[in-house]
Amino acid sequence: MEKLYCLIMAGGSGTRFWPRSKTAKPKQYLNIIGDDSLLQSTIKRFSTFTKYEDIYIVSGKSQATVLEEQTPMLPKQNLIYEPVGKNTLPCIGLAAMFAEIDNPEGIMVVSPSDHLITNEELFKNTVLTAAKIADEKNGIVTIGITPTYPATGYGYIKTAGEISAGETIRQFKVERFVEKPDEKTASEYLEQGGFFWNSGLFIFKVSVFLDAVKQFAPGLYADLRKIQAEIGQPSFEATLDTIYRAVQGISVDYGIMEHAQNIYLVEGNFDWNDLGSWESVYLTHPKDENGNAGSGEAILLDTQNSYVYSDSGLVAVVGLDEVVVVKDGDTILVCRRDKTEDIKKIVEQLKAEKKDQYL
Amino acid sequence: MEKLYCLIMAGGSGTRFWPRSKTAKPKQYLNIIGDDSLLQSTIKRFSTFTKYEDIYIVSGKSQATVLEEQTPMLPKQNLIYEPVGKNTLPCIGLAAMFAEIDNPEGIMVVSPSDHLITNEELFKNTVLTAAKIADEKNGIVTIGITPTYPATGYGYIKTAGEISAGETIRQFKVERFVEKPDEKTASEYLEQGGFFWNSGLFIFKVSVFLDAVKQFAPGLYADLRKIQAEIGQPSFEATLDTIYRAVQGISVDYGIMEHAQNIYLVEGNFDWNDLGSWESVYLTHPKDENGNAGSGEAILLDTQNSYVYSDSGLVAVVGLDEVVVVKDGDTILVCRRDKTEDIKKIVEQLKAEKKDQYL
Numbered sequence: 001m002e003k004l005y006c007l008i009m010a011g012g013s014g015t016r017f018w019p020r021s022k023t024a025k026p027k028q029y030l031n032i033i034g035d036d037s038l039l040q041s042t043i044k045r046f047s048t049f050t051k052y053e054d055i056y057i058v059s060g061k062s063q064a065t066v067l068e069e070q071t072p073m074l075p076k077q078n079l080i081y082e083p084v085g086k087n088t089l090p091c092i093g094l095a096a097m098f099a100e101i102d103n104p105e106g107i108m109v110v111s112p113s114d115h116l117i118t119n120e121e122l123f124k125n126t127v128l129t130a131a132k133i134a135d136e137k138n139g140i141v142t143i144g145i146t147p148t149y150p151a152t153g154y155g156y157i158k159t160a161g162e163i164s165a166g167e168t169i170r171q172f173k174v175e176r177f178v179e180k181p182d183e184k185t186a187s188e189y190l191e192q193g194g195f196f197w198n199s200g201l202f203i204f205k206v207s208v209f210l211d212a213v214k215q216f217a218p219g220l221y222a223d224l225r226k227i228q229a230e231i232g233q234p235s236f237e238a239t240l241d242t243i244y245r246a247v248q249g250i251s252v253d254y255g256i257m258e259h260a261q262n263i264y265l266v267e268g269n270f271d272w273n274d275l276g277s278w279e280s281v282y283l284t285h286p287k288d289e290n291g292n293a294g295s296g297e298a299i300l301l302d303t304q305n306s307y308v309y310s311d312s313g314l315v316a317v318v319g320l321d322e323v324v325v326v327k328d329g330d331t332i333l334v335c336r337r338d339k340t341e342d343i344k345k346i347v348e349q350l351k352a353e354k355k356d357q358y359l
Numbered sequence: 360m361e362k363l364y365c366l367i368m369a370g371g372s373g374t375r376f377w378p379r380s381k382t383a384k385p386k387q388y389l390n391i392i393g394d395d396s397l398l399q400s401t402i403k404r405f406s407t408f409t410k411y412e413d414i415y416i417v418s419g420k421s422q423a424t425v426l427e428e429q430t431p432m433l434p435k436q437n438l439i440y441e442p443v444g445k446n447t448l449p450c451i452g453l454a455a456m457f458a459e460i461d462n463p464e465g466i467m468v469v470s471p472s473d474h475l476i477t478n479e480e481l482f483k484n485t486v487l488t489a490a491k492i493a494d495e496k497n498g499i500v501t502i503g504i505t506p507t508y509p510a511t512g513y514g515y516i517k518t519a520g521e522i523s524a525g526e527t528i529r530q531f532k533v534e535r536f537v538e539k540p541d542e543k544t545a546s547e548y549l550e551q552g553g554f555f556w557n558s559g560l561f562i563f564k565v566s567v568f569l570d571a572v573k574q575f576a577p578g579l580y581a582d583l584r585k586i587q588a589e590i591g592q593p594s595f596e597a598t599l600d601t602i603y604r605a606v607q608g609i610s611v612d613y614g615i616m617e618h619a620q621n622i623y624l625v626e627g628n629f630d631w632n633d634l635g636s637w638e639s640v641y642l643t644h645p646k647d648e649n650g651n652a653g654s655g656e657a658i659l660l661d662t663q664n665s666y667v668y669s670d671s672g673l674v675a676v677v678g679l680d681e682v683v684v685v686k687d688g689d690t691i692l693v694c695r696r697d698k699t700e701d702i703k704k705i706v707e708q709l710k711a712e713k714k715d716q717y718l
Binding site for chain 1: 378658660661669671672673674675676677678679682684686688689690691692693694695697698699701702704705708709714717
């Protein structure tokens with residue numbers, strides 16, 4: 001196998017962790033689990049089998065300060081700033097153009113920046129298995145998480161035949177990508193079998209991916225080539241800005257994966273959590289004897305199965321069950337655990353009321 | 360009637376309004392309802408029929424700063440500081456010694472500093488009725504609140520015969536004072552009739568009260584006379600400190616009212632609330648269409664029958680029913696409405712852990 005690149009997509013502006021996640025410091029920069037931010041944990045996870053100089057991060061300019069703060073180990077030129085978010089396909093295409101200059105036959109692992117993965121050794125072996133397939137079969141490989149319940153919050157991938165034979169980490173040909181299903185459909189998927197959760201992890205040879213972009217998104221491909229021609233030039237930023245703002249925003253799932261034929265799936269059996277809400281953060285944390293979790297100074301009286309986070313000061317909770325309480329500076333969230341999805345409505349309301357001090 | 364004095368007892372260190380109430384700023388100094396503090400509202404209530412120069416306030420030295428801040432209208436010498444809290448009898452006795460120098464035949468109205476009374480005209484008429492009885496009958500008069508439910512949080516007063524005849528404000532001879540009952544006993548009181556809640560409002564002629572102290576608490580009486588002898592002298596504070604620390608702490612109910620014969624009760628039909636908990640604050644506030652109340656910046660989503668207070672910043676509540684959320688600086692309380700009595704346990708724990716920054 002040639003060189004192994006890692007691309008960490010860190011441009012998300014997730015609002016589900018409000019009030020901790022803010023416009024200038026979204027989820028991936030927060031130390032939601034442990035001391036490191038989710039981005040730092042992601043970098044660490046890859047650094048055991050990828051060199052720092054081969055780890056790229058794509059993010060937005062508004063996050064430049066916190067990104068540079070958190071990534072002193074990476075070369076500055078590996079931090080790529082999109083002038084504006086355009087979903088995953090242009091983002092990955094842009095990074096692939098950087099890697100191609102270095103080595104078009106290199107393998108690139110694309111990873112979200114904000115997921116929790118605790119079994120690092122199994123993760124590494126899974127990714128390296130995927131890289132081997134990507135290299136040998138000139139395919140695009142995705143890592144599919146074995147579903148444990150009929151989740152409606154993830155996209156699913158339907159596999160066709162298994163291509164592995166007796167290996168610990170199973171490998172499949174992919175039949176199709178499907179969008180987030182409703183609960184009934186998700187239950188059918190689980191019953192039917194052969195379905196995996198889309199982890200957002202993709203592995204491919206740079207040249208193979210760019211060929212797919214050329215085939216399925218030729219306009220974008222032409223634009224990315226124009227941008228690539230200016231990499232390292234003083235004019236780069238201006239060119240990127242002009243061209244990138246005009247490209248069509250589209251996900252890699254819609255733009256490539258649903259059309260391409262040479263798609264494979266490697267089964268991911270490592271502990272995986274996309275930390276999509278405070279509820280999932282609660283579920284991930286170790287609990288005390290009352291089922292409570294959290295961090296920061298808190299007094300919980302006659303309170304069970306709750307998550308309490310305080311950045312400073314003190315949070316006291318009395319007589320409640322299954323709540324999330326988050327204190328970030330002078331902004332406080334108190335939410336029923338099964339309502340944490342509604343936090344985005346709070347953020348929407350604050351945006352509508354232009355209360356930027358809380359965003 | 361001779362002169363009318365008012366004594367406002369403001370020495371309480373109530374912990375039930377934590378985290379808003381702090382050691383240096385207990386409940387009576389908080390603007391729990393409206394813009395004025397409860398103490399300021401109490402002063403205003405009396406100032407329509409008492410001169411500022413005749414309003415005394417007894418409090419603790421630790422509250423001197425906030426007390427002086429909130430009472431610029433009162434002469435400084437009317438602010439009396441107990442070296443240490445000794446319950447209501449020594450407190451009232453001390454103030455009576457000040458008033459006696461001015462006019463022993465004056466009538467003194469003793470009032471808590473932290474109750475909510477909204478019908479001020481009726482309050483005034485009730486107090487003046489009580490003052491008239493105190494003056495004419497040389498008795499100690501208490502104002503009894505007509506019970507509306509079998510409350511277990513108040514002391515009760517059992518009346519004997521009615522002494523009024525056709526007046527709007529009824530007047531009674533008092534049979535006895537009883538302690539806070541359990542719910543069964545309280546229900547019996549209501550069924551039986553003739554019981555009133557003890558409002559903590561007492562009205563008497565200064566000389567009559569001091570005679571009662573002399574009769575039922577002669578040791579205290581002698582001590583108070585020694586203190587009185589030094590009023591206005593440079594040695595006053597040291598004398599007060601030495602003597603007062605040694606007096607027995609006892610309530611006026613136990614020390615006088617349960618023994619004296621010449622006790623009367625005037626019925627208080629004005630709106631009265633002792634604001635004993637965040638729950639009673641919630642009940643007192645006007646509600647929006649979802650049954651929510653409070654003040655400060657808040658977003659309430661799918662939340663009903665709750666009280667949310669924020670001193671600054673933003674409190675967001677999602678999907679909860681019947682909760683109290685109070686943000687005071689960096690201290691946050693989240694409490695089920697029917698558990699607000701348990702807040703004192705939080706305060707006790709903080710005291711035990713010596714976390715004075717939150718007290």
